[in-house]
Amino acid sequence: MANVQRKIPAPTPTPETEAFWKATADGTFLVRRCTACGKPHWYPRAICPFCMSDKTEWVESKGTGRIYSYSVMRRAAEPYAIAYVTLDEGTTMLTNLVQCDFDALKIGQAVKLVLMPTEGGPPVPCFTPA
C-alpha cells in the first residue's frame, strides 16, 4: 500500500466524448451502448463498432468488474499497474489499478471503480480491489 501514486496526465476530450468527461467530473462513470444491437462497447464512440449504427447512448456503469490482465510497470519513478478490466456490463477497458498492494493483484479478481484526479483535467476511471 506504500505505493506513491503517479501523476495522471489529463485526458483530452473530443466532441464525441465531452459528455463522458463532464460526467466523470460530476462523479459518474458512463459507458456507451448501442440501442440498435443492444451491445455496450469500449472505448466510447458515436458509431457502434459492432453494427455501425449511430443510435448509441450513454448509460451509467455499475463500476464493478474483474481484472482481465494487468502489468505493474516497475521501470518508472512511481511504479503503477496498468490493466484491462472487464466490466459487469460485459465490455473490457484499459485502466489503472490503484490504492492497492501491487504484489497481491490477480487476474479474475473483483474490482470497483475509483475516479482518480488528473493533472488539470477531469478524473479518469480506475479500479481497486472490491
Added chain:
Amino acid sequence: MTIKGKAYIAGAYEHPTRKAPDKSLAQLHAEVAIGALADAGLTKDDVDGYFCAGDAPGMGPLSMVDYLNLRVRHVDSTDVGGSSYLLHVAHAAEAIAAGKCRVALITLAGRPRSEGMATGTQPRAGNLAQPDVQFEYPYGVTVANAYAMVAMRHMHEFGTTSEQLAWIKVAASHHAQHNPHAMLRDVVTVADVVNSPMVADPLHRLDCCVISDGGGALLVVAPEVAKSLKRPLVKVIGAGEAPKGQLGGAVDLTYSGARYSGAAAFAEAGVKPSDIKYASIYDSFTITVLMQLEDLGFCAKGEGGKFVADGNLISGVGKLPFNTDGGGLCNNHPANRGGITKVIEAVRQLRGEAHPAVQVRNCDVALAHGTGGLLGTRHGSATLIMERE
C-alpha cells in the same frame, strides 16, 4: 490473382551500424539503399517503385524520393509499425504483378539510440485526434507494459512460465554470438533472463529487444529482372496481413493478427508450417515470438511455452531455427522497427549466405513475420513466405 511467383527479392542489405550519432536519418536511408542496390547488382536508375513507412523523414515517401532523386512510377508508405516492411514486400509484389513497377526499393532507418529515446518504457501521447489516446495515454500505456499484459494473460490461461519465455532470448543469444555486428553477443542462460531486473511484470529486462540505430533495405523485382542478375533467386510465394485491435471492447489477448495473416500466407504459398525450414519471427519481446509461433500454426494455441523450451529455436539444435542473426532481442532493432531485418535474414538463409555456424541446411522455404505497434492494444501483423528457386 496471386502474388505467388510474381516477384523476387533480389537485394537485401542491413546497415552494420548500431549507433550513428554522426549521420542524418535521410543519410541512413540512402546508405541502405546503396547497399541493397550493390547487393543486387542494380543501379538507382533501375528503381521505379519506392516504399517506406513512418520512420522515413517527411510526408510519406516524398522527402526520401526527393533526397534520393528517384524517378518512380509507384509509391506506398503504408505504416503498420515494425511490420510495415514485410507488408511492403507483399505490396511491391502486387504492384509488380499488376505491371505498376519492376524494381521496388524498400528502406528503413532510424537513430533512437543516438536520440536517447526511452523507447519501451515511456508513455507517449501520440496524436490527440487518435480516438483511443484519451482513454489510454492517461493510464501510462508503454510498449513494454502493453506487451506484458499479453504475457500475463498467456501465463494465466495456459500456464506459460517466465523460464519458457526466457528460452526465446537464450536461443537468440546463441545465434548472436556469431554475428560480429550484434549489439549483445554474449550467450545468456534462462537464469540470466529471469534474474534480470523486472521492467513490466512479467517481462524482465532480457525479455526485451535492443534499442539500436541503423536500418536496412530490400529490392523486390519482377521475375525477368531477377533472372538477369547474378544473385540466387529468392521468390515471394505467399503473403498475408491483418491488423488487430481491442475488438470494440471484446478484448482477447490470447491471439494476435498472425492467426489471419499467417493462414492467408500459407494458403497462397501452398505450404504448411512443417514445410518451413527457417523462420524470422518478430521479437520485440520474448512474448511476441511465443504468440506468433502459436498463431502461425507452428504449435497449438497454449503450447508455445513447451515449443520454445530446451533450445527448440536454436539452429542446429532445435526443430525450428529462428532469427539466426540474433534478432531484435540481441542483434538489431533499427528505428524500433524490426520488420526489415526479419526479411533480410530470411533472404540470407535462402541464399545460403547466413553465418556458417547458423546456416540451415537445404533451406528452401522460409517464413518471415512481423508484429507492429502494440500487441496489447492494437497491432499490425504481416506474414511473408519465400522460396529458393
